[in-house]
Amino acid sequence: xxxxxxxxxxxxxxxxxxxxxxxxxxxxxxxxxxxxxxxxxxxxxxxxxxxxxxxxxxxxxxxxxxxxxxxxxxxxxxxxxxxxxxxxxxxxxxxxxxxxxxxxxxxxxxxxxxxxxxxxxxxxxxxxxxxxxxxxxxxxxxxxxxxxxxxxxxxxxxxxxxxxxxxxxxxxxxxxxxxxxxxxxxxxxxxxxxxxxxxxxxxxxxxxxxxxxxxxxxxxxxxxxxxxxxxxxxxxxxxxxxxxxxxxxxxxxxxxxxxxxxxxxxxxxxxxxxxxxxxxxxxxxxxxxxxxxxxxxxx
Numbered sequence: 198x199x200x201x202x203x204x205x206x207x208x209x210x211x212x213x214x215x216x217x218x219x220x221x222x223x224x225x226x227x228x229x230x231x232x233x234x235x236x237x238x239x240x241x242x243x244x245x246x247x248x249x250x251x252x253x254x255x256x257x258x259x260x261x262x263x264x265x266x267x268x269x270x271x272x273x274x275x276x277x278x279x280x281x282x283x284x285x286x287x288x289x290x291x292x293x294x295x296x297x298x299x300x301x302x303x304x305x306x307x308x309x310x311x312x313x314x315x316x317x318x319x320x321x322x323x324x325x326x327x328x329x330x331x332x333x334x335x336x337x338x339x340x341x342x343x344x345x346x347x348x349x350x351x352x353x354x355x356x357x358x359x360x361x362x363x364x365x366x367x368x369x370x371x372x373x374x375x376x377x378x379x380x381x382x383x384x385x386x387x388x389x390x391x392x393x394x395x396x397x398x399x400x401x402x403x404x405x406x407x408x409x410x411x412x413x414x415x416x417x418x419x420x421x422x423x424x425x426x427x428x429x430x431x432x433x434x435x436x437x438x439x440x441x442x443x444x445x446x447x448x449x450x451x452x453x454x455x456x457x458x459x460x461x462x463x464x465x466x467x468x469x470x471x472x473x474x475x476x477x478x479x480x481x482x483x484x485x486x487x488x489x490x491x492x493x494x495x496x
Contacts, residue, residue, distance in 0.1 A: 230472065232465045232468040233250060233251075233465065234247055234250070236465050236466075243465065246465070250465055253466060253469075254473060259440070266439060267441040270423070270439070270441055271417070271420035271421050273356040274360055274420045277356070278359075278363050278364055283368075285303060285371075286369075287371075289372060290376065300365075300372070304368070306362045307363075307366040311362070311426050311429070314426060315358065315426045316429065318354070318361075318426075319430055322345035329345065330342040346431060351431055351439045355426060358426050358430070363416070367415075371408065373408065374405045374407070378405070383400060413489075414485060417482070422443055423443075427439050428447065428453075446470050449470060
């Protein structure tokens with residue numbers, strides 16, 4: 198009885214989080230999974246359709262195009278963000294003057310609202326009077342304005358925004374890992390004649406292994422799930438060139454009116470699409486977990 202009383206404050210602290218998780222996490226997932234097998238538009242009576250929603254999904258080319266776009270978006274973001282974050286972390290971990298201010302500047306995009314960031318970049322990338330086009334034209338770097346949000350460059354633009362918003366966060370995680378590497382290891386390597394590149398490759402990377410493993414996992418999951426800036430900037434356009442999986446799911450649950458047209462709310466089909474999307478992300482995560490075991494064996 199006395200032991201139970203000692204544990205009571207701990208349960209009291211965790212109870213609010215548990216309630217919020219059930220109400221806003223477990224219940225919505227269970228609710229959506231029920232409607233996977235129904236034709237439900239958000240109003241009226243639902244109609245049981247069995248596996249028809251999944252059959253429709255198999256033939257939904259728009260969704261599978263969004264899956265491809267998601268991998269392009271996530272791949273571009275990861276390829277640029279992770280090396281850039283690591284390089285900045287290595288530079289700002291040294292005795293550089295003003296490094297604390299630089300860290301704050303690079304981290305600042307992480308705490309700014311995604312909507313605000315997207316609006317700012319819309320002004321920068323605007324085809325007609327955007328800041329970027331004005332700069333390029335003024336210095337004669339291009340002969341005419343570039344349609345940064347057009348079909349050819351829209352994906353590149355949203356990847357740039359994603360990189361800008363994520364670099365600072367992963368940079369700080371890398372810095373935290375670098376500060377746990379003893380200076381004695383680098384001093385010993387210097388005495389053995391190792392240069393900067395050799396120190397980085399044979400000391401920094403291996404000893405940064407656990408942090409690198411965690412950062413890669415976070416980056417993969419966030420890249421596959423990211424859609425907020427795309428929704429604000431392009432709404433998945435033009436002609437679905439930047440449509441990603443979770444934005445597609447969002448539109449099924451919360452239709453967006455674009456150019457005078459509206460998309461019908463599809464709760465049942467959206468639940469099925471969301472379930473398959475979660476499986477895809479989970480499968481990619483499992484592949485990474487398998488690969489991370491190999492990383493543990495190396496490091």
